[in-house]
Amino acid sequence: MMKKLIFTFILTLGVLGAQAQVDRTKMPEPGPAPKIKLEKAEQFKLGNGLTVLVVENHKLPRVSIQLDIDNPPILEGDKAGVASLTGSMLGKGSKSISMDDFNEEIDFMGASLQIYSQGAFASGLSKYFPRIMELMADAALNPNFTQEEFEKEKEKLITGLKTSEKSGAAIAGRVRQALAYGKNHPSGEFVTEESVNSVTLPDVEQFYKDYFVPANAYLVVVGDTDKKEVEKLVKEYFTPWIKATPPSVQFSDPADAQYTQINFVDVPNAVQSEIWVENLVDLKKNDPDYLSASLANFILGGGGFSGRLMKNLRQDKGYTYSTFSSLGNNKWGPATFAANAGVRNAVTDSAVVAMLYEMNRMVEEPVSDKDLEIAKAVFAGNFVMQLEKPATVANYAVDILKQDLPEDFYETFLEKVDAITKEDVQRVSKKYLKPENARIVVAGKGSEVLENLEKVTFNERQVPIKYYNKYATPTDKPEVSATLPEGVNVQSVVDAYFKAIGGSEAVDKITSLKLIYEGSAMGATIRSEELRTADRYAQTTFMNDAPMMGIIAKGDELFMKQGGNKVPLPEGMKNDMKKSMGIFAEQSFASIPDVKLVGIESVDDKKAYRIDVPGETVQASFFYDVETGLKIKEATVVNMNGQTQNQESFIKDYQEVDGIMFPSIKIGSMGPQQIETKLLEAVINYEVQESDFN
Amino acid sequence: MRKWKIILATFLIAGVSSAQEVDYEEYDLDNGLHVILHQDNTAPVVITSIMYHVGGKDRTEGLTGFAHLFEHLLFDGSENIATGTWDEIVSSHGGQLNANTSQDRTYYYELFPSNNLELGLWMESERLLHPIISQEALDREIEVVKEERRLRYDNRPYGQLLPVLGETLFSNHPYKDPNIGYMPDLESATLQDVVAYNEKYYVPNNAVLIVAGDLDISKTKKLVADYFGPIPKGAEITRNNPKEAPITQEIRKKAYDPNIQIPAAMVAYRTPGFTERDARILDMISTYLSDGRSSKLYKKLVDDQKQALQIGAFNIGQEDYGMYLIFGLPVGETPLQTLVTEIEEEVEALRMGLISEKDYQKLQNKFENDFVNSNSTIAGIAGSLATNYMLYGDTSLINREIEIFRSITREEIRDVAIKYLKPTQRAVIEYLPGDKMDN
Numbered sequence A: 001m002m003k004k005l006i007f008t009f010i011l012t013l014g015v016l017g018a019q020a021q022v023d024r025t026k027m028p029e030p031g032p033a034p035k036i037k038l039e040k041a042e043q044f045k046l047g048n049g050l051t052v053l054v055v056e057n058h059k060l061p062r063v064s065i066q067l068d069i070d071n072p073p074i075l076e077g078d079k080a081g082v083a084s085l086t087g088s089m090l091g092k093g094s095k096s097i098s099m100d101d102f103n104e105e106i107d108f109m110g111a112s113l114q115i116y117s118q119g120a121f122a123s124g125l126s127k128y129f130p131r132i133m134e135l136m137a138d139a140a141l142n143p144n145f146t147q148e149e150f151e152k153e154k155e156k157l158i159t160g161l162k163t164s165e166k167s168g169a170a171i172a173g174r175v176r177q178a179l180a181y182g183k184n185h186p187s188g189e190f191v192t193e194e195s196v197n198s199v200t201l202p203d204v205e206q207f208y209k210d211y212f213v214p215a216n217a218y219l220v221v222v223g224d225t226d227k228k229e230v231e232k233l234v235k236e237y238f239t240p241w242i243k244a245t246p247p248s249v250q251f252s253d254p255a256d257a258q259y260t261q262i263n264f265v266d267v268p269n270a271v272q273s274e275i276w277v278e279n280l281v282d283l284k285k286n287d288p289d290y291l292s293a294s295l296a297n298f299i300l301g302g303g304g305f306s307g308r309l310m311k312n313l314r315q316d317k318g319y320t321y322s323t324f325s326s327l328g329n330n331k332w333g334p335a336t337f338a339a340n341a342g343v344r345n346a347v348t349d350s351a352v353v354a355m356l357y358e359m360n361r362m363v364e365e366p367v368s369d370k371d372l373e374i375a376k377a378v379f380a381g382n383f384v385m386q387l388e389k390p391a392t393v394a395n396y397a398v399d400i401l402k403q404d405l406p407e408d409f410y411e412t413f414l415e416k417v418d419a420i421t422k423e424d425v426q427r428v429s430k431k432y433l434k435p436e437n438a439r440i441v442v443a444g445k446g447s448e449v450l451e452n453l454e455k456v457t458f459n460e461r462q463v464p465i466k467y468y469n470k471y472a473t474p475t476d477k478p479e480v481s482a483t484l485p486e487g488v489n490v491q492s493v494v495d496a497y498f499k500a501i502g503g504s505e506a507v508d509k510i511t512s513l514k515l516i517y518e519g520s521a522m523g524a525t526i527r528s529e530e531l532r533t534a535d536r537y538a539q540t541t542f543m544n545d546a547p548m549m550g551i552i553a554k555g556d557e558l559f560m561k562q563g564g565n566k567v568p569l570p571e572g573m574k575n576d577m578k579k580s581m582g583i584f585a586e587q588s589f590a591s592i593p594d595v596k597l598v599g600i601e602s603v604d605d606k607k608a609y610r611i612d613v614p615g616e617t618v619q620a621s622f623f624y625d626v627e628t629g630l631k632i633k634e635a636t637v638v639n640m641n642g643q644t645q646n647q648e649s650f651i652k653d654y655q656e657v658d659g660i661m662f663p664s665i666k667i668g669s670m671g672p673q674q675i676e677t678k679l680l681e682a683v684i685n686y687e688v689q690e691s692d693f694n
Numbered sequence B: 001m002r003k004w005k006i007i008l009a010t011f012l013i014a015g016v017s018s019a020q021e022v023d024y025e026e027y028d029l030d031n032g033l034h035v036i037l038h039q040d041n042t043a044p045v046v047i048t049s050i051m052y053h054v055g056g057k058d059r060t061e062g063l064t065g066f067a068h069l070f071e072h073l074l075f076d077g078s079e080n081i082a083t084g085t086w087d088e089i090v091s092s093h094g095g096q097l098n099a100n101t102s103q104d105r106t107y108y109y110e111l112f113p114s115n116n117l118e119l120g121l122w123m124e125s126e127r128l129l130h131p132i133i134s135q136e137a138l139d140r141e142i143e144v145v146k147e148e149r150r151l152r153y154d155n156r157p158y159g160q161l162l163p164v165l166g167e168t169l170f171s172n173h174p175y176k177d178p179n180i181g182y183m184p185d186l187e188s189a190t191l192q193d194v195v196a197y198n199e200k201y202y203v204p205n206n207a208v209l210i211v212a213g214d215l216d217i218s219k220t221k222k223l224v225a226d227y228f229g230p231i232p233k234g235a236e237i238t239r240n241n242p243k244e245a246p247i248t249q250e251i252r253k254k255a256y257d258p259n260i261q262i263p264a265a266m267v268a269y270r271t272p273g274f275t276e277r278d279a280r281i282l283d284m285i286s287t288y289l290s291d292g293r294s295s296k297l298y299k300k301l302v303d304d305q306k307q308a309l310q311i312g313a314f315n316i317g318q319e320d321y322g323m324y325l326i327f328g329l330p331v332g333e334t335p336l337q338t339l340v341t342e343i344e345e346e347v348e349a350l351r352m353g354l355i356s357e358k359d360y361q362k363l364q365n366k367f368e369n370d371f372v373n374s375n376s377t378i379a380g381i382a383g384s385l386a387t388n389y390m391l392y393g394d395t396s397l398i399n400r401e402i403e404i405f406r407s408i409t410r411e412e413i414r415d416v417a418i419k420y421l422k423p424t425q426r427a428v429i430e431y432l433p434g435d436k437m438d439n
Helices: A002-017 A082-089 A099-108 A126-141 A147-163 A168-181 A193-197 A201-211 A227-238 A290-301 A308-316 A345-364 A369-386 A390-402 A413-418 A422-432 A446-453 A490-501 A504-508 A571-578 A585-591 B066-073 B086-092 B114-129 B135-154 B161-169 B183-187 B191-201 B217-228 B277-290 B296-304 B336-352 B357-374 B378-390 B397-407 B410-420
Strands: A042-045 A051-056 A062-069 A112-116 A119-125 A217-223 A261-266 A272-281 A320-327 A335-344 A439-444 A465-468 A512-521 A524-533 A536-543 A546-554 A557-562 A565-568 A596-603 A606-613 A618-625 A631-640 A643-657 A660-670 A673-684 B025-028 B034-039 B045-052 B096-101 B106-113 B207-213 B251-257 B264-272 B308-316 B321-330 B426-433
Touching: A042 A227, A051 A227, A051 A390, A062 A126, A062 A390, A062 B357, A082 A147, A082 A201, A099 A126, A099 B296, A099 B357, A112 A126, A119 A126, A119 B357, A126 A227, A147 A193, A147 A201, A147 B308, A168 A261, A168 A272, A168 A335, A168 A439, A217 A227, A217 A390, A261 A446, A272 A345, A272 B135, A290 A308, A290 A320, A290 A335, A290 A345, A290 A369, A290 A413, A290 A422, A308 A320, A308 A335, A308 A345, A308 B135, A320 B135, A335 A345, A335 B135, A345 A422, A345 A439, A345 A446, A369 A413, A369 A422, A369 B086, A369 B096, A369 B106, A439 A446, A490 A504, A490 A585, A490 A596, A490 A606, A490 A618, A490 A660, A524 A673, A546 A571, A557 A571, A571 A618, A585 A606, A585 A618, A596 A618, A606 A631, A643 A673, B034 B217, B034 B378, B045 B114, B045 B378, B066 B096, B066 B106, B066 B135, B066 B191, B086 B096, B086 B114, B106 B114, B106 B378, B114 B207, B114 B217, B135 B183, B135 B191, B161 B251, B161 B264, B161 B321, B161 B426, B207 B217, B207 B378, B264 B277, B264 B336, B264 B410, B277 B296, B277 B308, B277 B321, B277 B336, B277 B357, B277 B397, B277 B410, B296 B308, B296 B321, B296 B336, B308 B336, B321 B336, B336 B410, B357 B397, B378 B397
Parallel strands: A051 A217, A261 A439, A261 A465, B034 B207, B251 B426
Antiparallel strands: A042 A051, A062 A119, A062 A217, A112 A119, A272 A335, A272 A439, A320 A335, A512 A524, A512 A673, A524 A536, A536 A546, A546 A557, A557 A565, A596 A606, A606 A618, A618 A631, A631 A643, A643 A660, A660 A673, B025 B034, B045 B106, B045 B207, B096 B106, B264 B321, B264 B426, B308 B321
């Protein structure tokens, strides 16, 4: 014994003293796959149709009870909200226990109990399990509907609708369902203040009577109990549930969009666009395609960070915080495939393009071996890790019954996933992803996103936009003007510009500046030399090294030089020129009262803030990139002697010179002619001579 | 020589089944890394997680949101994990990962089928030893975080609630700024800042490693020593956040949210940090006021008087100071001041007398139920172990926390209400629909 102890001690020391025993440059290999043990749930059925499943698990002293009524979809029609109201009036006492006493007792046990319009859930410590089961059955089967509670729940529901009235996510969610299925379909209809107001207490009573029935009901008990106890309690408390089946309702089949289209909802307060790309699918869980289709959806936009949508829109482009896709299945009728992202306004169009691209790629190209392997590994891993929860076994058992799955569906799950091929994935992608019939629902700020959305193309065709209000009713195109974000003004744009070129501190230290740009036009070399100080300005244009024309401003003088001649310029122009004096024109903006931030405009496909410096003779406009803060364009309109002359210059490719960023390229336009010049020299704090300004 | 500090937690708790007990072992490596192991072989799942004692509050002025931005950057790669493959490695081994950042700490984890335990240790040790952080990743993640901010705060109804609460209750302490940071601060983060942050805070002596689930203790210890032993110790970290002067006069304020239609009433108090006994008493007071349909505020305002659509009392626990918030949404035209008056009536009752014996027993039952549920998953246990060790300074709380709640008396509940929940110590915020330029 002693010897063994010492041996262990030495071994331990060995580990301590030695350097790492592992090669960390190599990824560790997985150990042998853990063994999976799938327990069975016990089952029995009551005469009224209620199916009961029991899974024993004694790890923690607690029990949960879940009731699930698996009725066909219910169309609420112009009484939409009746199901929700029925649900919120249930679980509040019974004919024999008042609501207060009921709530008090549940809380006293530290338990929780909710009853919904089509089910119920309760959980608590196992010592209270029999009483929790009794209260659940009593409240579910003997509800006490009162006018007072009804009015209260109605008002709460209406107030609740208002809390999400302006939420872009809520609006997009509602509209995308309504457009996919139609507003007269159980999955497409939605609750409004009007529909809630038309619901009466007798409507609720009738709804309960029609649909809270045991024919398709499952009761699942999981935890620190056993079948014997459950059977005794269920028989006692649920046998009185009267046998009945729900009424069957007809509704029309929804159809996909005939062509790819954007369905736009204007949400003027949005700072993010909510995007859904969707189409209908006819998929049931017991279809042989089900697992391949789930795997395909996973590769495109499944959970975690590994989906292609996440990689493209988040990792590569930084458009969004998260983007996912889902592929629904429904045994009663169509479900949807849908990809979703919330993106910032400026990239709404690019995000739509990227989402369509990824959807189309699934259809057009087989997935890589690696994508397939990763997806399979995730499916297997999730399956294994789900086994930690005792409810999993119960959920699987109910699923087999509800979805009419083969008995061994879950036992053979891992083998089935492993057998899926790349060809399977592409085949089901073609079948269930329909980019050519996709509906792209966008809820966002029209004034900032529409202009670019109008340019979105798919398969080289422009994607038309249809407009809807937030209740999915077609409307006209909203009136939009490029309104400015909150808090943006001339000062903030100028600040951002200075920050982008090197910081206002560095800018303020400059006392003089010389810039030389050179290019060629009309077979000649054109050079422009510009010299600026706080209060003086000189600009000379050379053609093949010969001065052709110059403009000089100093003190109260403004003149044009042509050859050796000085031509004074008009008084009005002089006043206007003063407004853009300084090392940088922007330094004077603060002192000019009529400088104005006009709005956001597009410059070369970039969004830019436009600042106007109005004047008698010269109207100048400056454009600053919304994203980078850099100035990207200058424009002037000169009105003289009844004539108007426009000049534009695009500036780009900023380069750093002594800590300050200067545009290395200027493209000026003179009439139809474009002249591109490149930065030859930038001299900060150039020693100016008096002669420079003569 | 390494100190072995083995603590076999085997306290039996009266009245609670022993199935509840979480066994664990904890020790320090030479480099200061604290390690906690928990073995549970009932399901083939294992978690590797690290909590770093660094959060939103650990930053310089003008760099708000840095801890969270930094968390995003640590998924990019390391010297031995190629850039951009982090997630793929986890996925392709059937695992799941995530991370989160609070004002006080940052937490990373990987959950795997148990045959990938070593992989999880390798990845977390790589992240700590030599992560690779590039300008490209920084630029990209700044955009992603800005998007997260829009999603969670700027575009979400009631999303400004927590930021407004922070700026109202604090004027000096970093808790005054939102954990996610301000947009201009996020934009100004430089690679230099990032590298300095990594060197300062991402060191083994500022971290706790948890390995929990389907594992073998002695094999795991050896792997931990192999992967984490060689990581150099960092400089000691001192925290010196400014103190707040007590609130002695009621604060009144209006805040605006463009994404809402229904206003909200907020009554808030600054409370002690979560390690203090008083903070746990405030947890009990929250439950008393608003947890469950028979709770005082819910029953009165939602059920009986039908003045509130929702009512909630929350003790938002933080390391240095807590924030206690009572929040209500009015039904129909009910004025916000009515909710404020009704709330104060219940808080006053707490200050003036003792809660009933029956309510006290109900509180105890609720906390027992919560306690049973708190350790129901491996991931939950790992999170609790890390939090208890790092933030509460006592790992054994995982099994003993319930004892603290059991020992709290009705008199203490009254005294804590008197100490922290007086009208002169509160802030009343009207949270209104409207443009936020007035905020």
